[in-house]
Amino acid sequence: MKIIDKEQILAVFDAERITELLKTGFIAYSAHQVQMPPVQHFLFNAAEGDCCIKSAWLEGDDQFVLKVSTGFYRNPEQGLPSNQGLMMAFSALTGEPQALLMDEGWLTALRTALAGRIAAELCAPNKVEAIGIVGTGMQAILQLQQLKAVTDCREVWVWGRHPQHLADFCREAEAAGFQVHTTQNTAELAAYCNLIVTTTPSREPLLQAQDIRPGTHITAVGADATGKQELATALVAKADAILVDAFRQCSEYGEIATAYRQNLLASVPIVEFGAILASGGNVRKEENQITLADLTGLAIQDVQIVKGILAGL
Amino acid sequence: MKIIDKEQILAVFDAERITELLKTGFIAYSAHQVQMPPVQHFLFNAAEGDCCIKSAWLEGDDQFVLKVSTGFYRNPEQGLPSNQGLMMAFSALTGEPQALLMDEGWLTALRTALAGRIAAELCAPNKVEAIGIVGTGMQAILQLQQLKAVTDCREVWVWGRHPQHLADFCREAEAAGFQVHTTQNTAELAAYCNLIVTTTPSREPLLQAQDIRPGTHITAVGADATGKQELATALVAKADAILVDAFRQCSEYGEIATAYRQNLLASVPIVEFGAILASGGNVRKEENQITLADLTGLAIQDVQIVKGILAGL
Numbered sequence: 177m178k179i180i181d182k183e184q185i186l187a188v189f190d191a192e193r194i195t196e197l198l199k200t201g202f203i204a205y206s207a208h209q210v211q212m213p214p215v216q217h218f219l220f221n222a223a224e225g226d227c228c229i230k231s232a233w234l235e236g237d238d239q240f241v242l243k244v245s246t247g248f249y250r251n252p253e254q255g256l257p258s259n260q261g262l263m264m265a266f267s268a269l270t271g272e273p274q275a276l277l278m279d280e281g282w283l284t285a286l287r288t289a290l291a292g293r294i295a296a297e298l299c300a301p302n303k304v305e306a307i308g309i310v311g312t313g314m315q316a317i318l319q320l321q322q323l324k325a326v327t328d329c330r331e332v333w334v335w336g337r338h339p340q341h342l343a344d345f346c347r348e349a350e351a352a353g354f355q356v357h358t359t360q361n362t363a364e365l366a367a368y369c370n371l372i373v374t375t376t377p378s379r380e381p382l383l384q385a386q387d388i389r390p391g392t393h394i395t396a397v398g399a400d401a402t403g404k405q406e407l408a409t410a411l412v413a414k415a416d417a418i419l420v421d422a423f424r425q426c427s428e429y430g431e432i433a434t435a436y437r438q439n440l441l442a443s444v445p446i447v448e449f450g451a452i453l454a455s456g457g458n459v460r461k462e463e464n465q466i467t468l469a470d471l472t473g474l475a476i477q478d479v480q481i482v483k484g485i486l487a488g489l
Numbered sequence: 490m491k492i493i494d495k496e497q498i499l500a501v502f503d504a505e506r507i508t509e510l511l512k513t514g515f516i517a518y519s520a521h522q523v524q525m526p527p528v529q530h531f532l533f534n535a536a537e538g539d540c541c542i543k544s545a546w547l548e549g550d551d552q553f554v555l556k557v558s559t560g561f562y563r564n565p566e567q568g569l570p571s572n573q574g575l576m577m578a579f580s581a582l583t584g585e586p587q588a589l590l591m592d593e594g595w596l597t598a599l600r601t602a603l604a605g606r607i608a609a610e611l612c613a614p615n616k617v618e619a620i621g622i623v624g625t626g627m628q629a630i631l632q633l634q635q636l637k638a639v640t641d642c643r644e645v646w647v648w649g650r651h652p653q654h655l656a657d658f659c660r661e662a663e664a665a666g667f668q669v670h671t672t673q674n675t676a677e678l679a680a681y682c683n684l685i686v687t688t689t690p691s692r693e694p695l696l697q698a699q700d701i702r703p704g705t706h707i708t709a710v711g712a713d714a715t716g717k718q719e720l721a722t723a724l725v726a727k728a729d730a731i732l733v734d735a736f737r738q739c740s741e742y743g744e745i746a747t748a749y750r751q752n753l754l755a756s757v758p759i760v761e762f763g764a765i766l767a768s769g770g771n772v773r774k775e776e777n778q779i780t781l782a783d784l785t786g787l788a789i790q791d792v793q794i795v796k797g798i799l800a801g802l
Binding site for chain 2: 177179214216220223229231240247254259262266268269270273
């Protein structure tokens with residue numbers, strides 16, 4: 177079994193190639209060509225930790241992939257990153273373990289950021305006036321970096337609770353070529369931005385329906401388990417069109433879950449990435465629509481990013 | 490992360506210590522102290538393979554365990570073992586990966602054999618006249634070896650389809666100190682034996698109700714997924730008492746699943762390992778009862794055997 181460390185992984189990471197692989201994966205998922213058992217979840221209450229175990233096989237592939245990702249939110253107190261993780265590839269012909277990717281959670285972070293990029297391709301307004309990033313962590317900066325491939329806009333507003341985290345984000349975003357404004361008020365961010373990405377593990381809505389301008393697209397990345405929610409339910413219900421990675425997951429525990437359960441989305445078109453990518457269409461039908469993308473994360477994304485990394489080694 | 494290979498694992502394997510750990514694990518499981526998400530299953534039809542991914546955390550432990558085990562039934566044609574597998578331990582305090590046990594499926598085989606040993610402790614008749622082993626593979630010989638700790642009986646009947654496999658089994662069983670009879674007729678085996686272990690992946694019943702003598706205990710190890718069945722449904726229904734590792738799994742896809750679905754077990758006491766071990770009782774109430782143990786395999790067993798191996802290193 178090959179053991180591949182984070183440095184080797186980052187050295188061969190190719191955003192363009194992996195974006196194409198992710199699109200293929202989303203299409204295969206929506207076409208029911210992927211075996212993807214329900215996610216295994218753990219909660220470690222005393223340690224404020226959680227873990228999810230995802231696995232998938234794109235039928236016909238020579239390999240299947242397993243991913244373990246954890247979040248322990250007191251780790252930074254000990255100088256450890258909150259998120260840890262690894263991925264493994266096994267032969268779908270003999271069952272033998274083939275590769276262990278000790279990516280320390282990077283591959284999950286990167287494939288999530290690339291899904292945000294694809295969401296923006298499918299939903300963003302033609303003219304992005306400013307990009308809004310809610311959150312200041314690793315996923316926040318990765319999402320911003322990946323949007324450079326989708327829009328020429330280099331003006332960004334970032335929201336965070338902590339001045340120090342905002343300052344850190346600024347430095348990184350400026351190094352990536354952006355002009356950055358910081359705020360501790362999400363309504364101010366929403367007043368300036370019509371392409372917004374929310375990247376927090378919040379359990380309370382950060383953005384309200386009345387804050388959002390017509391023509392805005394929002395990609396919500398944070399809600400990946402029951403109880404997490406970054407957008408007010410009324411804001412979700414106000415969307416003119418919703419893009420989801422997997423209807424089954426998003427309606428159960430994604431950003432749209434509460435609005436869906438309250439039957440507020442009956443007249444809102446909801447489409448999966450794979451369906452819209454297969455048809456070649458666009459989620460946004462008019463420039464002044466509000467669109468929403470809900471990312472819960474699919475194991476087929478892990479399959480595809482592992483494929484991309486192994487092919488580059 | 491420590492990487493531990495099969496030789497290192499087998500060098501520290503201590504059957505007594507791990508049997509005690511398994512008992513503790515079964516008790517914790519039945520007392521609802523174990524987080525054990527539903528098993529992830531894959532089917533690789535073209536390659537005649539399957540995979541299951543199990544994970545568990547005994548609440549309060551410093552680590553949780555993930556296990557991948559595969560069966561690819563054409564592997565022997567290429568000189569590879571059918572079963573492959575590995576286990577991993579992660580910190581339940583920080584999420585960090587701690588140990589990768591490259592056991593090649595041995596730990597699953599061993600913890601299953603030790604569960605068979607515990608089943609025999611709880612169910613076997615006082616006087617074992619002869620042991621019957623249905624199947625000739627690795628699990629067959631491991632089950633036999635582990636029964637040495639439970640009974641003084643050293644006479645064994647083995648059933649198999651292939652003369653060569655029977656001969657191979659004989660050699661190993663004789664080396665372990667048994668007097669061995671071979672047969673290709675399960676009814677003959679059942680006529681001589683009152684402690685029987687079935688170890689095959691059969692999808693058709695191998696033992697019939699009328700073959701079994703009063704006072705016999707049968708441990709059925711093979712059925713661990715929908716469609717597998719080693720015992721006739723009428724034989725399962727004829728049991729006076731049934732021991733299960735997990736009621737939830739056994740009633741869904743274990744040996745007893747068909748009889749349970751057909752509502753044939755309404756008057757048969759069914760008890761979990763953990764419940765009977767906690768109470769200190771015995772499944773068999775009278776010497777002439779027929780008892781049955783159904784093993785589907787629990788991730789808590791993987792947790793406990795990993796704990797036992799890591800403690801021995």
